[in-house]
Amino acid sequence: MEKYHVAVLKEEVLNLINPQKNESYLDLTAGYGGHASMIMQITKNYQSSVLVDRDPVAFKYLKQKYKNQKVQIMKLDFLSASQQLNDQQKKFDIILADLGMSSQHINDPKRGFSFLSDSNLDMRMDSNQELNAFKVVNNYSQQSLQKILKDYGEEPKATLVASLIVKNRPIHSTYELAQICQKVWPGYHKIHPATKTFQAIRVEVNDELNQLKLSLPIWFELLNSTGRLAVITFHSLEDRIVKRFFQEIAGPYFDSQAILVNKKPVVVNQTELVNNPRSRSAKLRVVFKK
Ligand SMILES: C[S@@+](CC[C@H](N)C(=O)[O-])C[C@H]1O[C@@H](n2cnc3c(N)ncnc32)[C@H](O)[C@@H]1O
Incomplete structure (x- = not known):
């Protein structure tokens, strides 16, 4: 529909x-x-x-x-x-x-897929599964986060994003996470600075x-x-x-x-x-x- x-x-x-x-x-x-x-x-x-x-x-x-x-x-x-x-x-x-x-997924702010609306870090396609974006962002080691950002997001500044995530824990919302990416990529960009980080975490959450x-x-x-x-x-x-x-x-x-x-x-x-x-x-x- x-x-x-x-x-x-x-x-x-x-x-x-x-x-x-x-x-x-x-x-x-x-x-x-x-x-x-x-x-x-x-x-x-x-x-x-x-x-x-x-x-x-x-x-x-x-x-x-x-x-x-x-x-x-x-x-x-x-x-x-x-x-x-x-x-x-x-x-x-x-x-x-x-x-x-x-x-x-993108349009329902409650699902936590989008950095354009503020919501809990979720990103699960199957809302019954255990792993969600909050757990990835707040519980994974800095090294694992860096690897995910690099491998699943192709984020060129994966090291910096991962270290800022760990420094700013606990991170509760999509806006908080997006703000970290904006700090890493200040100014205007063709794609939103949080695009690659959100993709990486979504790929991890949903395997x-x-x-x-x-x-x-x-x-x-x-x-x-x-x-x-x-x-x-x-x-x-x-x-x-x-x-x-x-x-x-x-x-x-x-x-x-x-x-x-x-x-x-x-x-x-x-x-x-x-x-x-x-x-x-x-x-x-x-x-x-x-
Ligand atoms: C791009 S949409 C598909 C839209 C569909 N072709 C249509 O015309 O309405 C992708 C859908 O696949 C589901 N999905 C993605 N990965 C999946 C997986 N590994 N197993 C089952 N469903 C999955 C998502 O929940 C989503 O509803």
Whole structure:
């Protein structure tokens, strides 16, 4: 639903995965059903389709949205969901993962994802999990924080940010954390000084890169022959993982298992960029299973 989230690269997803009537569909980040509805309107195969999201708000929304359809909806992280489906020997013709946050996460100040509103440090997609941003910011060692800021945020001043975080503990709110980043990067910048720090902490809280790395081979396993796997990423760390995995399975050998549907990632066009600025870093890669 547009109020909660505007799905990105819709046309491009349709063009590259080319859904057909009766095909089965697995959506690993179903969110508010933007992509799912578009695809299932074509496949019309609700009973063999599965929608996954770890977020309780999205899950409740999906349950209500599809209450008259026989589609399976799972409230789980996508790694656990994929393992379960694989154990059950399920297969799908189309698999989509549209990674990262929904606009609902950013727009609801209580979720603590945004540095533009003041709230508790939370950033959990699954509000029932133990680890949250407060614990990362206040309990992790300076060394671990520095590593996270460097590895998950590519923050050039990771050492300084980590040391100021430790000096200013306890840090309770998103504004307090953002203020530290502003001290490190005074003056005007094209991107907000807290962007990389917030990304890093969010990736740590939700274990985003491990989820992706460990899930990709299972997603490929879950595909039927002639199936298509599409992944939309929102930052270079995610895109690198997807690119490498796709290159590995679609290697140049005669017995490779896959074909790259697009060699270069598809990005948004100018119209989408203007209408939905959140889409600016989206990259779509699709692979076809032989
Ligand atoms: C960009 S939104 C997807 C929006 C969706 N494609 C749509 O059209 O409405 C990403 C969604 O994936 C969920 N998500 C992110 N990482 C996840 C994970 N590891 N396991 C399960 N859900 C995840 C988030 O909760 C969020 O709702």
